[in-house]
Amino acid sequence: MVMLSRRLMVLTFVVLGIQPLYGRDKTDIVYFVNGDRIHCEIKKLARGKLTVKSIGFGTINIEWNKIEYIESEHPYQFELQSGIRYLGVVAPGEESGKIEVQTLAGTHTLDQARIVSIEPVQESFFQRLDGSINLGYDFTIASSATSWSLNAETTYVGENYDAKAAFNSLYKTQEGAEPVNRQNLDITYSRHFRDRWFSIGIGQIQKNDNQALEVRGLFGGGIGRRLVQTNRTTFSVLGGAALSNEKFTDTDFIQNIEIVGGVLFDTFRFNSPEIQITASALFLPNVLDAGRVRIQADAKLRLELFKDLFWQLGFFESFDSDPPSALSNRNDFGITTSFGWSF
Structure with missing residues (x-):
């Protein structure tokens, strides 16, 4: 009964x-x-x-x-x-x-x-949302350099899928130099299957003054697997393909087909203060422009201060082995610090 x-x-x-x-x-x-x-x-x-x-x-x-x-x-x-x-x-x-x-x-x-x-x-719908927002500010007296960073992300968890949107912004000014603007919008959709397999769709919009990139749009997809999944740690690999359309300061729009390979890592410590470390990297060899490879990587260390308030140390890397623009730097990387709130 x-x-x-x-x-x-x-x-x-x-x-x-x-x-x-x-x-x-x-x-x-x-x-x-x-x-x-x-x-x-x-x-x-x-x-x-x-x-x-x-x-x-x-x-x-x-x-x-x-x-x-x-x-x-x-x-x-x-x-x-x-x-x-x-x-x-x-x-x-x-x-x-x-x-x-x-x-x-x-x-x-x-x-x-x-x-x-x-x-x-x-x-x-709103009860299934998790997310965070954090803001950073740095000022260097010797060089009169100012840096603002904004990071916001939210994740919707469904019964067999999840969707995530993340926005990252970095704006730098320095006396006697042009302002530097770096903007990224990433949207992913994952559908989960048995034995830790998943399919994934990826959408990106990017702007990066350091690499003379006015705009890049990317849409792709693939499959992946969570090789490690415990209460504290997940480690996943994925592979697929993507179409992109990009414009640099001194070029017209350029269309690309890229192979996508990636790794995702997330770990968590319970003991106070709670610590979370996340890292991801995408490797994108270009099919139409042989020899050109892009790498996008970022890592974050988040330290809980009080309940939903946290301090975050972030690292980002954007590498292009053979950029189409003569004005573009091959490498753009940086470190940010910020305070934020999770919900």
Whole structure:
């Protein structure tokens, strides 16, 4: 009878599209390994932290390895280190460290240590958004140089896909020199499959005065795989192809076909202060202009200051082995520091 009831709940919530998580009561229960428990609303599990909302404590983050098990009558999506995802209602397993998920296909017993993410089902659009914004300012007295940086990004997480938009801006002025303007807009869409495989679509718009690049638009896609996926670390590789159209200060628009190869890295430390390190690199050999290779790379170290406030150290690199413009620098790199807020 209990199993039938849970299947009916899954069918009602998931198939019929009812949204039970909006403003629902704090009826979930989290049991700690030390014997304590808390009545709350489970929001999500990400980066080894379970985010819950309770009446007495508000929104808090709990380290996943300090939790014995959880109970909830509401449907969630569970993702394992292997990349397999289950959508259903959760119940404590018969063994310690196990969680049973009742799906429409039946009951699945999951090893709690291998669960890397938990996402509520049928949330509103804005509840599925994560993001951050940060601003940096530097001034050098000796050279009268001023630098402003702005970084903003947001990610939407769906049931089997996610979409991300990121904007990066750097503006430098120096006495006796022309201002330098660097702008990047990146949009990616990823769809996830079994065994940690994913497909990806990439869109970019770029401007870089240091390389005499007035504008570059790029659209491409490919496939990739998360080679490492744990509660703290992910490492992915991808490959594909892209079309680009670019204009330099002293050239007309130039169309290119480029091969795309890339690596993505993300790791996280729980202990206070929390630290997150992300890095990515794209390698783009040109098919139409043999011998020309572009490299785009960036890395960020984010240090939590207080709750959602952070300090960030960033590095970027843009390399072009054979730029079409005689005014272009082959290499443009820099380091930025900024303060920001995550949501």
